Amino acid sequence: MGVIVQKFGGTSVGDAERIRAVANHVARTRRAGNDVVVVVSAMGKFTDDLLRLADDVSPNRPPREIDMLLTAGERISMALVCMALAAEGIEASSFTGSQAGIITDDEHTRAKILEVRPDRIREALRDGHVAVVAGFQGVSASRDITTLGRGGSDVTAVAMAAALNADVCEIYTDVTGVFTADPRVVPKARRLARVSFDEMMEMAATGGRVLMLRSVEYARRHNVPLHVRSSFTWEPGTWIVEEDSDMEQAVVSAVTDDTSEAKVTVSGVPDRPGVAARLFGELAQRGVNLDMIVQNTSENGLTDISFTVALTDVDAARGACEAVREEVGAAKVSTDSNVGRVTVVGAGMKSNPGVTALMFETLSNIGVNIEMISTSSIRISCVVRADRVEESVRALHTAFGLDAS
Ligand code: ADP
Ligand code: ASP
Ligand code: MG
Numbered sequence: 001m002g003v004i005v006q007k008f009g010g011t012s013v014g015d016a017e018r019i020r021a022v023a024n025h026v027a028r029t030r031r032a033g034n035d036v037v038v039v040v041s042a043m044g045k046f047t048d049d050l051l052r053l054a055d056d057v058s059p060n061r062p063p064r065e066i067d068m069l070l071t072a073g074e075r076i077s078m079a080l081v082c083m084a085l086a087a088e089g090i091e092a093s094s095f096t097g098s099q100a101g102i103i104t105d106d107e108h109t110r111a112k113i114l115e116v117r118p119d120r121i122r123e124a125l126r127d128g129h130v131a132v133v134a135g136f137q138g139v140s141a142s143r144d145i146t147t148l149g150r151g152g153s154d155v156t157a158v159a160m161a162a163a164l165n166a167d168v169c170e171i172y173t174d175v176t177g178v179f180t181a182d183p184r185v186v187p188k189a190r191r192l193a194r195v196s197f198d199e200m201m202e203m204a205a206t207g208g209r210v211l212m213l214r215s216v217e218y219a220r221r222h223n224v225p226l227h228v229r230s231s232f233t234w235e236p237g238t239w240i241v242e243e244d245s246d247m248e249q250a251v252v253s254a255v256t257d258d259t260s261e262a263k264v265t266v267s268g269v270p271d272r273p274g275v276a277a278r279l280f281g282e283l284a285q286r287g288v289n290l291d292m293i294v295q296n297t298s299e300n301g302l303t304d305i306s307f308t309v310a311l312t313d314v315d316a317a318r319g320a321c322e323a324v325r326e327e328v329g330a331a332k333v334s335t336d337s338n339v340g341r342v343t344v345v346g347a348g349m350k351s352n353p354g355v356t357a358l359m360f361e362t363l364s365n366i367g368v369n370i371e372m373i374s375t376s377s378i379r380i381s382c383v384v385r386a387d388r389v390e391e392s393v394r395a396l397h398t399a400f401g402l403d404a405s
Contacts, residue, residue, distance in 0.1 A: 262339060
């Protein structure tokens with residue numbers, strides 16, 4: 001028997017009945033002789049509700065106060081789960097991120113974990129208790145409460161599992177594992193028994209939101225076995241593993257979709273050395289993370305530069321571009337939020353030419369125009385109109401032979 005970390009997402013603890021079901025499952029795991037650490041998210045869509053409330057109260061939202069507000073959601077869940085465990089006859093104690101020793105930097109709303117000091121969690125386990133930890137939150141060196149970014153409870157769970165040298169980190173959610181595409185978009189998607197870390201990272205980075213990207217990176221770095229599974233059916237789900245030689249390398253193993261980005265274009269940019277450096281330097285300084293970048297061929301010494309950013313960063317990106325526009329004498333800055341991205345991911349792509357051609361042909365067959373393209377050795381992404389994303393994903397899923405029979 002060993003140490004097991006079990007993380008439950010929002011839907012999994014969405015109401016009293018769900019919380020009792022979770023407690024029952026945790027109790028069984030405990031009774032089987034395991035040390036159990038539970039990590040919980042806020043109930044249902046509570047984090048979104050709190051953000052809306054903040055919006056209604058004030059256009060001014062100091063990040064420190066947003067973090068203080070949002071962490072309340074996970075505190076509610078952890079206390080309720082402990083109460084439900086008590087009803088199961090299981091001794092349990094709840095811990096905030098700070099109490100659990102999740103030490104972060106001080107980047108409010110998107111803090112990174114610097115260190116985990118799980119002394120109190122170890123103590124609770126030694127006393128025979130189940131430790132229930134509030135996900136998504138930590139404390140900075142300057143003792144302010146921080147949050148880890150949306151979906152961040154996944155990172156809490158993996159970090160706890162790494163710090164405690166857990167045998168497995170189980171991510172319980174509202175689907176039965178990682179699928180060949182979001183099963184809500186592609187009804188014919190199939191569950192994958194195993195996915196390599198490489199593929200999972202590409203999926204998480206391009207919209208496969210079942211695991212937060214940073215949790216996958218952390219798990220790989222610290223060798224944490226990850227098992228994504230359902231808190232509704234409790235059946236075995238998907239293991240995220242290091243790629244090994246006997247692993248079947250599908251040319252394309254998944255198709256992802258993402259409509260959380262916008263396209264920013266700076267047009268009429270003088271095509272001379274130093275201009276791009278100035279533009280992207282300004283964006284970096286303002287903390288804007290870029291994704292795809294495209295520069296058109298120059299005409300009459302002028303060019304257009306387009307890139308994609310998270311929708312939440314559009315205003316900051318526009319500000320940076322406007323500032324540089326005057327300085328370098330570019331014509332115009334425009335933004336477009338009606339874009340989306342479709343991506344095919346597969347470790348076998350490395351050794352199989354023709355994936356790009358089939359992807360373009362498939363999109364062309366349904367009359368979808370490709371606006372931007374980016375690739376890695378195991379991924380191809382295309383930016384298309386947002387309202388064409390879902391049908392594009394379905395067409396690609398079929399074209400690459402992924403549909404369930
Ligand atoms: P939780 O609240 O448990 O963290 P999330 O909503 O963050 O759950 O993630 C689970 C959701 O991820 C599923 O409901 C599903 O719609 C979506 N999803 C997107 N892509 C995939 C995929 N490839 N496989 C499984 N689920 C996916
Ligand atoms: N409650 C947080 C969110 O909605 C964290 C999480 O669920 O992982 O983003
Ligand atoms: Mg999640």
